[in-house]
């Protein structure tokens with residue numbers, strides 16, 4: 001850890017402004033330039049952050065931390081026996097993993113949202129949530145811990161969301177007509193996630209984005225637009241909170257979204273695996289999922305901007321895929337032998353563009369897979385419905401990209417890859433059944449989609465192959481960074497796609 005870690009805020013970073021009704025405690029009022037608080041937290045955070053599932057910079061040493069904003073959501077009691085709740089936006093600085101290579105993000109690294117509990121003694125049940133015990137600064141001698149594990153502190157968040165208004169740099173908003181009852185018990189979800197989610201009394205779920213960037217998050221923007229359009233496939237946001245980005249005129253950055261919790265639902269991934277282990281048919285569910293996806297696409301195209309991609313624009317898409325392949329291959333050596341074979345899929349798209357080919361583009365889900373769809377009982381209790389969640393897009397892409405337009409086949413390719421992922425879990429034990437399962441469900445999904453959308457989602461075979469390849473390349477990088485034990489799953493697809 002370099003000295004830079006404790007050297008404070010950038011020029012122009014603004015202090016947490018006082019709460020309209022309850023002024024911040026003196027300790028935080030002294031955090032306008034962050035240093036005293038950061039001095040307390042630097043050591044503990046430097047050890048804790050890189051171990052978090054949602055930490056995006058794995059594999060690159062952390063060289064510094066900057067405090068962007070600090071807001072006290074709940075003051076702790078004078079003696080520290082009753083916990084306080086701190087909301088922090090912290091920017092990391094990291095060096096490149098390859099000696100001599102330039103830093104990945106010369107603008108200063110990634111920004112993370114942290115919710116920290118602070119108290120004198122930590123009850124044993126909260127021991128696994130410990131971030132650290134600062135040895136200096138205003139939090140010296142106290143226990144600092146991940147607040148979402150503490151039901152009492154998690155409840156503070158939903159209480160804030162019930163009442164729209166501002167607190168420091170944070171703004172809390174609520175959808176007109178949304179009723180959020182008080183006193184709902186909180187529980188943190190322990191799923192494998194890119195973010196963190198808290199469920200309140202089986203009525204609501206609050207998703208807290210971890211790596212955040214200035215601008216509205218599509219996981220708020222798209223569900224709000226879909227709710228307004230009356231699309232019944234997406235839980236409508238009930239409340240959200242945002243932060244003003246210090247010193248810029250950009251849109252506020254989205255920090256959290258509260259939406260109805262679909263009690264009794266199961267995600268598509270669990271259901272697909274269950275079908276495989278029971279050797280049961282899944283094609284009716286895959287067909288219905290294709291229909292649901294098409295309905296969401298149709299509603300997005302009606303509610304938000306659309307366009308047509310052709311000529312140089314489409315060639316640029318192919319070039320972007322090639323760049324992502326090059327980046328992934330430089331990070332994951334196992335990809336390198338397949339670069340030429342995979343690149344052929346992108347060349348075909350460029351040739352399609354040069355020959356006058358085009359495709360319609362619109363806002364998309366951006367990271368559609370079986371874990372992003374929930375099957376829940378319908379209101380009448382007679383059947384079940386597919387819901388689509390998590391419109392954030394691929395977490396590793398810049399926000400600007402994730403808010404861009406693309407052809408619907410991109411989402412379709414994501415889901416087709418997911419059937420392959422599910423089958424891969426049982427390839428060794430089920431052999432040809434797993435292969436046949438994947439083929440049948442990919443076909444059923446495309447049929448369902450075509451029926452509801454009025455046409456085959458693939459457009460041209462070249463586009464589908466290119467987007468499947470692009471997704472598999474993304475997955476290789478994702479697995480190498482987050483789940484190395486799963487790397488072989490997308491690598492099997494890479495070998496197949498490169499030979500096609």
Ligand SMILES: Nc1ncnc2c1ncn2[C@@H]1O[C@H](COP(=O)(O)OP(=O)(O)O)[C@@H](O)[C@H]1O
Pocket residue numbers: 189191192193194195196197205207235259260261262263265267371372374389390392
């Ligand atoms: N509205 C909801 N109702 C029930 N469960 C939900 C709902 N939204 C999300 N979940 C659960 O939370 C998990 C994580 O949500 P998700 O939005 O995918 O977060 P992340 O981006 O962190 O992966 C999902 O896999 C699902 O199990």
Ligand SMILES: O=P(O)(O)O[C@H]1O[C@H](CO)[C@@H](O[C@H]2O[C@H](CO)[C@@H](O)[C@H](O)[C@H]2O)[C@H](O)[C@H]1O
Pocket residue numbers: 192193194195269367369370371372390394395414417418419421422475478
């Ligand atoms: O956390 P998110 O759901 O936003 O998405 C990321 O994590 C996913 C894994 O949890 C990852 O999906 C890959 O694994 C899935 C099985 O776990 C599989 O169904 C998907 O097809 C596969 O892409 C996703 O890529 C990543 O962005």
